[in-house]
Amino acid sequence: MQERLVDRHPEVPADQLVAQMVPPPMFDEVSFASYIPAPEEPSQAAAVRKAEEFAGQVAKIHKAGSRKSLFGKKKAVSGAGLYLDGGFGVGKTHLLASIFHSAPAPKSFGTFGELTNLVGALGFVNAVERLSGNSLLCIDEFELDDPGDTTMVSRLLTELSAAGVSIAATSNTLPSQLGEGRFAAQDFLREIKKLGAIFEPVRVDGPDYRHRDLPPAPEPTSPEVLTERAATTPGSTLDDYDALLKHLSTLHPSKYGALIDGVSSVFISGVHPVTDQAVALRIVVLADRLYDAGVPVTVSGAKLDEIFSTEMLDGGYRKKYLRAISRLLALSRFEAAAA
The missing domain is CATH 3.40.50.300 (P-loop containing nucleotide triphosphate hydrolases)
Known part of the structure; x- marks a missing residue:
């Protein structure tokens, strides 16, 4: 399973x-x-x-x-x-x-x-x-x-x-x-x-x-291929985006590192832009922990450089969101290269 x-x-x-x-x-x-x-x-x-x-x-x-x-x-x-x-x-x-x-x-x-x-x-x-x-x-x-x-x-x-x-x-x-x-x-x-x-x-x-001489954000994987690749990648996890965001809200951010402990690769389906600031900041923390651990990320749905709305990127947390995008793109390119 x-x-x-x-x-x-x-x-x-x-x-x-x-x-x-x-x-x-x-x-x-x-x-x-x-x-x-x-x-x-x-x-x-x-x-x-x-x-x-x-x-x-x-x-x-x-x-x-x-x-x-x-x-x-x-x-x-x-x-x-x-x-x-x-x-x-x-x-x-x-x-x-x-x-x-x-x-x-x-x-x-x-x-x-x-x-x-x-x-x-x-x-x-x-x-x-x-x-x-x-x-x-x-x-x-x-x-x-x-x-x-x-x-x-x-x-x-x-x-x-x-x-x-x-x-x-x-x-x-x-x-x-x-x-x-x-x-x-x-x-x-x-x-x-x-x-x-x-x-x-x-x-x-x-x-x-992370962006030097690199292509733009990889195209999202199809839901079918995402599921297949997760199933054939030992130690990986596969989550629905909204369910994962809801789960993150139940955990203190200090536990996000332990959440991905031992995970080889993260697959997320149904990614879409978020408009809630609290949700977005949880994504930032998770992106930091994934990047620290070097865990590759593959998604279906929206591209990873589209997960924060334009209004959010124009707000006071712009630098945090751009850092998260930069790190997630690096992790997604790593997974794409491995594939």
């Missing part, structure tokens, strides 16, 4: 949320040396140098913070901050993972959403306590979606930085522009400026490598 994601109901203990904060499998082996800057984009080579320098700084700060004074207390050393700003697919996550691999343990790596989920699961005080011993906290796809996140993240990172934790982040938005288009950001300027003061911003320019 064909397995379905909607039949899975994963449970992730809070303690496991901390242990699993490491780079996605596709970034297990990356390094500064394996990042190949585009010759026509000098900011990329400069970003590599900055990231390497920052990694060295992290080790020095952690070592200094571990030393004790004459009175037996640890010396107060503030952490450093690096903020890699740039478009989709320019290698920011590659550099962030390289920084992570270079830093001494303990250290944590996660997306912005995973970090906020961690705080929600553990509670603020417990999360600070568990992360304050780190040499480094890496935050991928840093973004502020609502006022609550702004206040909470500002306080969290301020306390961690004061405790000697260095913080590296990637984003498509400069620190001073976080929250624009999503809520009344001007009401939270003090918090946003506090966040900006933690980081040294570094620009990484260039086109999305």
Whole structure:
């Protein structure tokens, strides 16, 4: 019988949320040396140098913070901050993972959403306590979606930085522009400026490598072929699009990674554009987890670059939706090539 994601109901203990904060499998082996800057984009080579320098700084700060004074207390050393700003697919996550691999343990790596989920699961005080011993906290796809996140993240990172934790982040938005288009950001300027003061911003320019010299979105597979291919692909799942979206609404986003654990390939029938923001944001999280795990995606119905309506792409979450499309297209091309 064909397995379905909607039949899975994963449970992730809070303690496991901390242990699993490491780079996605596709970034297990990356390094500064394996990042190949585009010759026509000098900011990329400069970003590599900055990231390497920052990694060295992290080790020095952690070592200094571990030393004790004459009175037996640890010396107060503030952490450093690096903020890699740039478009989709320019290698920011590659550099962030390289920084992570270079830093001494303990250290944590996660997306912005995973970090906020961690705080929600553990509670603020417990999360600070568990992360304050780190040499480094890496935050991928840093973004502020609502006022609550702004206040909470500002306080969290301020306390961690004061405790000697260095913080590296990637984003498509400069620190001073976080929250624009999503809520009344001007009401939270003090918090946003506090966040900006933690980081040294570094620009990484260039086109999305996932789209370089690649054809447009693959045509959707017919329903019959989709079912046949799912049945002949070991470890795959086959789900109806609407049923899957409904199932996602019953799970906390922190469980989406566990939802696809062990899945070799995802097949989805009846894909169509969505117009509900809450539904769309769940798709974004699922797309991130699928991309992190390198799980190929094949669909019938609408093309993957049409899953978000024009109105949604023109709204405040445009960057999130474009990132999700970019990642899903990369996964669908991977499946198409394998086929």
